[in-house]
Amino acid sequence: MGTKGTTYLGIDGGGTRCRARIEDESGRLLGEASSGPATTRIGVEKAWRSIMEATEAAAAQAGLAREDFARIRAGIGLAGLGRRGAEAALKKIVHPFTSTIFISDGMAACLGAHSGADGAIVVAGTGSVGVGVIGGREIRLAGYGFPVSDEGSGADIGLQVVRLALRAADRRSELTPLLSEVLGAFDHDPYQAVAWSEEAKATDYAGFAPIVIRHANQGDPVGRRIVERAADAIGDLLDLFLARGIDRLALVGGLAAAITPWLTPDLRARLKRPDADAAAGALLVARGRLDLPERDTDYEQASKFRG
Numbered sequence: 001m002g003t004k005g006t007t008y009l010g011i012d013g014g015g016t017r018c019r020a021r022i023e024d025e026s027g028r029l030l031g032e033a034s035s036g037p038a039t040t041r042i043g044v045e046k047a048w049r050s051i052m053e054a055t056e057a058a059a060a061q062a063g064l065a066r067e068d069f070a071r072i073r074a075g076i077g078l079a080g081l082g083r084r085g086a087e088a089a090l091k092k093i094v095h096p097f098t099s100t101i102f103i104s105d106g107m108a109a110c111l112g113a114h115s116g117a118d119g120a121i122v123v124a125g126t127g128s129v130g131v132g133v134i135g136g137r138e139i140r141l142a143g144y145g146f147p148v149s150d151e152g153s154g155a156d157i158g159l160q161v162v163r164l165a166l167r168a169a170d171r172r173s174e175l176t177p178l179l180s181e182v183l184g185a186f187d188h189d190p191y192q193a194v195a196w197s198e199e200a201k202a203t204d205y206a207g208f209a210p211i212v213i214r215h216a217n218q219g220d221p222v223g224r225r226i227v228e229r230a231a232d233a234i235g236d237l238l239d240l241f242l243a244r245g246i247d248r249l250a251l252v253g254g255l256a257a258a259i260t261p262w263l264t265p266d267l268r269a270r271l272k273r274p275d276a277d278a279a280a281g282a283l284l285v286a287r288g289r290l291d292l293p294e295r296d297t298d299y300e301q302a303s304k305f306r307g
Contacts, residue, residue, distance in 0.1 A: 010283035013038030020054035031062030040080030075286030077108025106131035112281030113274035125253030152233030158205030178215035231262035
């Protein structure tokens with residue numbers, strides 16, 4: 001059954017899954033659904049397929065017909081949007097919506113966390129990134145992608161523990177319960193781990209993060225060191241936002257709750273509960289309720305001072 005009014009679509013497309021949320025003009029939830037990963041790192045076409053799969057499932061839940069898509073205004077938060085050529089390629093895709101605005105998934109999360117007001121978030125999930133808004137400017141820190149960046153993320157935690165497990169297999173370090181469990185995932189065969197690593201993606205490495213955190217909370221010394229290092233990396237991003245005068249801070253992402261207890265007490269005290277999630281931030285954009293901030297990165301700032 002179709003609808004005559006304008007509807008709004010918010011997309012939270014991340015490295016692990018894509019969420020779609022549809023609301024009517026009054027903000028009433030009509031439908032919500034999820035699909036697989038939606039990041040440009042898997043290819044723009046695959047990311048778009050995940051977006052449409054989640055959208056179509058949410059639309060079916062909302063009772064929207066295909067012709068109703070022409071009355072949908074979409075805000076799409078997407079991981080990897082900053083990759084060279086990604087946004088241009090996305091804008092070339094023929095879509096069924098009346099309008100579409102693309103933003104990064106980090107910006108969507110920041111807008112949702114602070115209801116569009118100035119503030120910053122650090123995402124601790126499969127990847128990690130810091131995104132802030134102050135005075136109409138976007139500030140982005142890190143988040144260049146695994147394995148060259150994303151310190152403190154689930155993928156980075158997984159990479160560290162697999163490396164250390166291989167060291168333990170060679171008896172170059174102590175075989176703790178954590179490392180024994182990780183090696184057990186490869187039948188205690190280092191070469192099986194190597195073969196796995198040749199195909200493994202960030203999400204595969206991130207699958208080890210809950211194991212590391214569980215052992216860290218149980219006192220495993222290797223687990224504690226890995227999680228402490230991850231918390232230091234996340235804390236560094238929070239400190240950088242504080243140094244820039246942003247005092248509204250939130251930690252979001254699948255590992256946020258697990259990492260928070262490992263932060264310093266002063267940082268924990270500064271964190272606020274997010275107002276809403278990334279899909280809500282994307283919906284703010286779809287509704288045109290705010291002006292998108294201008295991008296301002298450390299790299300761009302440095303380039304202004306070059307001769």
